Amino acid sequence: MTEEIQFYLSEAEESMQKALQHTNSELLKIRAGKASPAMVEDLRVDYYGTPTPISQVANITVPDARTLMIKPWEKQMVAEVGKAIKNSDLNLNPLVEADGVRLNIPPLTEERRRDLVKQAKNETEGGKIAIRNIRKDVNDSLRKLQKEGTSEDAVRDAEAKVQKITDSYIVKIDELLSKKEAEIMTV
16 A cells, blocks of 8 residues: 555544544533533633633532532632623523532423433534544545555555554544433433
8 A cells, every 4th residue: 555545544534533523522511410611611701801711711610510619819810700600502501600600401301301411412413424524535636546546445444444443443432422322411
């Protein structure tokens, strides 16, 4: 197998790994009724005129399964953090205290659990689409190599390997979805 084909195969593997990691990080943001720092760490607060992620201005801890505690490193940021959470799409009511912000995560209703499962399915479908697009791009590149003189058998073998890689990453995304679905539906 030529170096060019090997390059495209490793490029496909690397890109698909990134798509899998992105899908996983998006699934972590979907709250399953349990407190998780990932829910708020990307929220932006106004830090001296600059929108900054909460994780860069505060410690985020989970004292128990239904509570998040956010303690900014600077006292004047407590109100800003509370305002950022209130204005976000989390639908949570922050309790602003003297030295931090407490978030109580309410238990999920059955209907809300179903909505979250749909949201998780949409995220994983986006990941699968990204992986299929990577497969398409790599196969197009391999066909260009064939036009430039690489043997048809080598290109066909490489396309089969790309398909195997694609299938394995689709299975991994399905596993992520089934874990998230079980996590969401567990009361």
